[in-house]
Amino acid sequence: MRTGDLATPSPVLSGDAKGARGWDVLGQVPVPLRHRVRAGVEDLLRARALAGDPPLRVSLPLGQGGRGPFERLAWIRDLDAYPRLLVSSAGANTFNRRFHARHVETGAFEGAQPEGVAAPFVEAGLIDPKGWIGVYALAPYVLLIDHARLGPRPVPRRWADLMEPCYQGQVVFSGWRPEGTRKWRAFNTFLLLCFALDHGREGVARLVRNVPTLLHSTQMPRVAGTDASPGGIHVLPWAQASLCPRPATTSIVWPEDGALAYPLWLTRQRAHARRVAALTDHFHGPALARILDENLYPALCPGRAPRLPAGARLRWPGWEAVRHPASARDLRAACALFHEAAAGQGGPRPCA
Incomplete structure (x- = not known):
């Protein structure tokens, strides 16, 4: 053997x-x-x-x-x-x-x-x-909420909520880039694809405008609820979200419309x-x-x-949707939108 x-x-x-x-x-x-x-x-x-x-x-x-x-x-x-x-x-x-x-x-x-x-x-x-x-x-991808960082904003309950303008600078999902570089080498394309299929490219654009930076999914539970937290909403697998040791200041939200599987x-x-x-x-x-x-x-x-x-x-999204050639085009467009918005935009705005 x-x-x-x-x-x-x-x-x-x-x-x-x-x-x-x-x-x-x-x-x-x-x-x-x-x-x-x-x-x-x-x-x-x-x-x-x-x-x-x-x-x-x-x-x-x-x-x-x-x-x-x-x-x-x-x-x-x-x-x-x-x-x-x-x-x-x-x-x-x-x-x-x-x-x-x-x-x-x-x-x-x-x-x-x-x-x-x-x-x-x-x-x-x-x-x-x-x-x-x-x-x-x-x-399953869920939301890890840092209540202090989120402040007075409502806790999101559905995935579409993450597109709301009041969450600008609040939505953090997983990604990685070499130290000292500006462009993200890897990031959560599954999240972007789901948003592209559900909400179109405009939905992706609204989502990424709310992203201040990315973190590796193993870093998120370490920083959520601390001064190092870059945002109030972390998108990550349930397994990693459950590791956050600060339940008094954080919580896990399983979206009402379903965790992304x-x-x-x-x-x-x-x-x-x-x-x-x-x-x-x-x-x-x-x-x-x-x-x-x-x-x-x-x-x-x-x-x-x-x-x-x-x-x-x-x-x-469904196997037929994921396999369809249009999904590959949608994902490429979503990734381009993310890279365009990767620098983020400052200034919180009120929720609709």
């Missing part, structure tokens, strides 16, 4: 330390889950080895800077070079357009979504109607379904679901009550 790819921070391929080709399983999960998910997969691989099952070539990179295997997926054209099982916490459009048309749309991939997923996930549209993608968990998903090649069945079942199964639920990444595992607040709703 090959365990080097799991045991070291820098997974070692045969001749390509960061490549995406030739894997049986290539996986990526949110940072807070990486060590526990890797440990579970490693236990499964050891059990397979003891049972005499064929070894699998598996990579679940921890991430160590630079371009990794997921950044190289878009350059793969041949089905044989693509991972047999892909587990992703990246956006839903991982496939390049030509590969998608040639292989995904012709039925070479399946999500192996089990039957019996709980109603809130089904009602939100998280089950892929095409069956190409299987969602095993999600990261960011899917954690997988897909496998149908021709290799049997080879990677054990790993597929693991990601859809109860052992991992317990870890996911404990860490506030609600699992879609059948037979489990959804790990959601009572009456909570979820909001997902």
Whole structure:
């Protein structure tokens, strides 16, 4: 059995330390889950080895800077070079357009979504109607409110509220840029896409005018409720919002129209379904679901009550909308609007 790819921070391929080709399983999960998910997969691989099952070539990179295997997926054209099982916490459009048309749309991939997923996930549209993608968990985006920083303004209750002019300088979402540079290298494009689809480009423009700066999602709970907080409204995953240690001065708002549901998903090649069945079942199964639920990444595992607040709703644009070519154009336009407004504008204004 090959365990080097799991045991070291820098997974070692045969001749390509960061490549995406030739894997049986290539996986990526949110940072807070990486060590526990890797440990579970490693236990499964050891059990397979003891049972005499064929070894699998598996990579679940921890991430160590630079371009990794997921950044190289878009350059793969041949089905044989693509991972047999892909587990992703990246956006839903991982496939390049030509590969998608040639292989995904012709039925070479399946999500192996089990039957019996709980109603809130089904009602939100998280089950892929095409069956190409299987969602095993999600990261719900909520609002972490810093009441002192928000001041006399009303606490927002719906996503559309964030476009109101009185929240200028108040809305902070996740992003990163190299130290000493002005342009944001990475930021929450899922939020921008949702606003573009729901409210058009004018809605995106109204939202980004209210953004004073960006923070990494792990920084937000550290600064919310302190003098270092750059805004009164932080948009971040529920798992990170729950870590804020100042409940007396902060609160979590689950929007009335639903937390934005960011899917954690997988897909496998149908021709290799049997080879990677054990790993597929693991990601859809109860052992991992317990870890996911404990860490506030609600699992879609059948037979489990959804790990959601009572009456909570979820909001997902829908697989057809996300895949539509127009969505890619809308997102590019939304990102351009964000970069134009990244410097922010001063002066609070009254709410309508």
